[in-house]
Amino acid sequence: VLQCYIRNISGPPSPLIENYLREAGFWHVANIGQGCKLDPKLISAFIERWRPKMHTFHLPCGESTITLEDVQLQLRLLVDESVLTGSVQSADWGAICCDLLSAIPNNIYGGRIEIGWLRDIFPESENDSIEVERIQYARAYILEIIRDYLMPDLSRNLVHLRWLLKLVD
Numbered sequence: 001v002l003q004c005y006i007r008n009i010s011g012p013p014s015p016l017i018e019n020y021l022r023e024a025g026f027w028h029v030a031n032i033g034q035g036c037k038l039d040p041k042l043i044s045a046f047i048e049r050w051r052p053k054m055h056t057f058h059l060p061c062g063e064s065t066i067t068l069e070d071v072q073l074q075l076r077l078l079v080d081e082s083v084l085t086g087s088v089q090s091a092d093w094g095a096i097c098c099d100l101l102s103a104i105p106n107n108i109y110g111g112r113i114e115i116g117w118l119r120d121i122f123p124e125s126e127n128d129s130i131e132v133e134r135i136q137y138a139r140a141y142i143l144e145i146i147r148d149y150l151m152p153d154l155s156r157n158l159v160h161l162r163w164l165l166k167l168v169d
Contacts, residue, residue, distance in 0.1 A: 013141060016125045020138035024167065029145055093161050100164055101136050112158040115147055139167045 013021055013030045021027045049057045056063045093111055094104045103121050105113045122140035125133060147159035 014124050016129065016134055017138040017141060020135060024142060026142050026145055029149060032149065096161060096164060100139060100168065109158060111162060112160045115144060115157055115159055118143060139164065142167055
């Protein structure tokens with residue numbers, strides 16, 4: 001049986017940023033990990049039936065492919081805009097963080113920052129916070145969602161800042 005690991009966001013989103021998460025289309029995704037429990041035996045069974053060359057699961061009843069539409073339906077993501085593609089070769093990540101988060105991380109690793117830094121700099125918004133602080137907290141929370149659920153990588157503690165560029169507005 002496979003050893004499994006799930007990333008759960010530190011807690012449910014603050015009601016103070018709910019409107020920002022809804023406006024950005026991340027409200028449903030922010031709530032998917034609450035109380036999530038893994039079944040290692042089920043995951044092991046799926047891995048045994050995965051055929052990487054064909055990107056399908058070979059099941060007793062035939063083959064099954066998980067499509068982008070399946071993911072969109074399960075996560076209730078809005079897919080009514082253009083697809084995010086391309087890469088950011090080089091950027092002044094410190095300046096981008098300063099503009100969008102009003103804070104500059106002490107370490108940027110090839111355009112990625114530590115998720116722990118985000119959590120330390122942006123603890124949950126308080127009732128007396130101003131709108132700019134709530135927007136910055138919402139951006140940090142969305143970066144955490146992207147790192148945990150949508151675009152995880154093997155680092156387990158880094159998130160790429162290119163996603164921050166999509167949160168300008």
